Amino acid sequence: MTVQVVPANQDAASLIDDMGRNARAAARALAHAPTAAKNVALMRAAGLLRDGKDKLLVANALDMKAGRERGLDAAMLDRLELNAARIEAMAKGLEDIAALPDPVGETIAAWDRPNGLKISRVRVPIGVIGVIYESRPNVTADAGALCLKSGNAVILRGGSESHHSSRAIAECLRRALVESNLPVDAIQLVPTTDRAAVGALLAATKWLDLIVPRGGRSLIDRVSDESRVPVLKHYEGLCHVYVDRDADQAMATEIVANAKMRRTGVCGAAETLLIDKPALASHLPGIVEKLIALGCEVRGDAAAQKLDARIKPATEQDWRTEYLAPIISVATVDGVDAAIAHIERYGSQHTESIITQNTKTAQHFLQQVDSAIVMHNASTQFADGAEFGLGAEIGISTNRLHARGPVGLAELTIYKNVVHGTGQIRP
Numbered sequence: 001m002t003v004q005v006v007p008a009n010q011d012a013a014s015l016i017d018d019m020g021r022n023a024r025a026a027a028r029a030l031a032h033a034p035t036a037a038k039n040v041a042l043m044r045a046a047g048l049l050r051d052g053k054d055k056l057l058v059a060n061a062l063d064m065k066a067g068r069e070r071g072l073d074a075a076m077l078d079r080l081e082l083n084a085a086r087i088e089a090m091a092k093g094l095e096d097i098a099a100l101p102d103p104v105g106e107t108i109a110a111w112d113r114p115n116g117l118k119i120s121r122v123r124v125p126i127g128v129i130g131v132i133y134e135s136r137p138n139v140t141a142d143a144g145a146l147c148l149k150s151g152n153a154v155i156l157r158g159g160s161e162s163h164h165s166s167r168a169i170a171e172c173l174r175r176a177l178v179e180s181n182l183p184v185d186a187i188q189l190v191p192t193t194d195r196a197a198v199g200a201l202l203a204a205t206k207w208l209d210l211i212v213p214r215g216g217r218s219l220i221d222r223v224s225d226e227s228r229v230p231v232l233k234h235y236e237g238l239c240h241v242y243v244d245r246d247a248d249q250a251m252a253t254e255i256v257a258n259a260k261m262r263r264t265g266v267c268g269a270a271e272t273l274l275i276d277k278p279a280l281a282s283h284l285p286g287i288v289e290k291l292i293a294l295g296c297e298v299r300g301d302a303a304a305q306k307l308d309a310r311i312k313p314a315t316e317q318d319w320r321t322e323y324l325a326p327i328i329s330v331a332t333v334d335g336v337d338a339a340i341a342h343i344e345r346y347g348s349q350h351t352e353s354i355i356t357q358n359t360k361t362a363q364h365f366l367q368q369v370d371s372a373i374v375m376h377n378a379s380t381q382f383a384d385g386a387e388f389g390l391g392a393e394i395g396i397s398t399n400r401l402h403a404r405g406p407v408g409l410a411e412l413t414i415y416k417n418v419v420h421g422t423g424q425i426r427p
Contacts, residue, residue: 155190217322239380245278245335270379303332
């Protein structure tokens with residue numbers, strides 16, 4: 001039996017307590033599971049996702065219908081939607097994770113002391129991880145698979161809008177665990193949409209070692225404010241592209257268009273275009289033409305508006321807005337340092353890109369911008385665990401502690417210090 005059912009009259013606190021206890025037991029077993037067994041489970045889960053495509057699409061149709069009735073915006077609906085290609089991408093992601101080296105047991109440093117002690121640091125799983133997320137049902141597969149491969153048990157709490165889809169995906173993962181002789185409770189999905197379950201997870205210090213929230217600002221703020229469990233934040237993606245005076249015009253146009261319009265609802269989508277004053281007249285018209293042709297609304301400062309009457313006036317709030325929609329704001333800046341200052345003032349420390357042929361300017365930008373991901377001559381849409389070669393991601397961390405950027409297998413481990421002696425005692 002892999003389907004999780006809430007017993008009649010069970011409150012959220014006792015439900016999470018039961019799930020936490022089961023997860024802790026599963027984590028102890030999974031921490032020492034052979035790599036081959038974990039890979040078999042991941043490959044089997046990929047097959048079950050493909051075989052269950054029709055069931056997944058039916059479940060997703062229920063979520064999409066309810067989402068439209070609730071008035072979810074276009075960005076949320078895009079994140080929520082599953083189709084054949086996205087299901088295949090989920091399955092492929094699981095296979096990619098299976099193909100990656102297992103971080104558990106890796107020696108990341110080793111040294112000898114003058115007294116003969118031999119010390120090493122060895123990767124071990126974090127333990128039990130709680131993932132709280134909105135909209136995207138694919139997070140169920142990505143987070144479950146990454147935690148499995150890194151030896152962690154995971155309790156997943158998807159948003160109510162993706163409940164049917166997430167449940168169908170979780171059933172595939174849990175069935176794969178059973179068929180691979182791994183503890184089924186290594187992957188659990190909170191089987192209720194009761195919001196009290198989130199509060200119970202945030203207070204479950206006895207069972208959880210880490211909370212990873214993925215969603216909008218209100219969710220991240222609530223988790224950060226209320227959690228008694230350590231939090232690895234996936235904050236909003238207020239991403240910038242800076243077009244420098246030495247940027248190639250054609251390259252700048254294509255990169256900005258892709259960074260904004262490839263998928264507007266992802267956290268790596270560019271929200272603000274910063275353009276160097278000397279490049280304004282030469283570079284901006286072509287960029288704006290391309291964006292508008294793709295259906296993007298452009299809002300800009302006075303200097304940008306003078307070049308194209310179709311550019312709407314931008315307000316102070318635009319520089320602070322993660323649109324997650326086909327809208328971009330344009331700010332004119334006087335050189336790379338002004339661009340860096342704008343990012344520091346308004347950015348979310350997620351992903352920023354500079355477009356320039358001047359390597360000295362690029363290096364200055366990459367060194368001075370304090371964001372989790374900084375890029376040179378590349379689209380911000382590459383801010384993705386799979387694109388980084390991590391197979392998938394559990395989120396893009398904007399934290400300063402433990403991990404920054406895409407959180408993959410290595411970032412879901414910690415280390416222990418192993419000391420070998422030959423009878424030494426401390427004087």
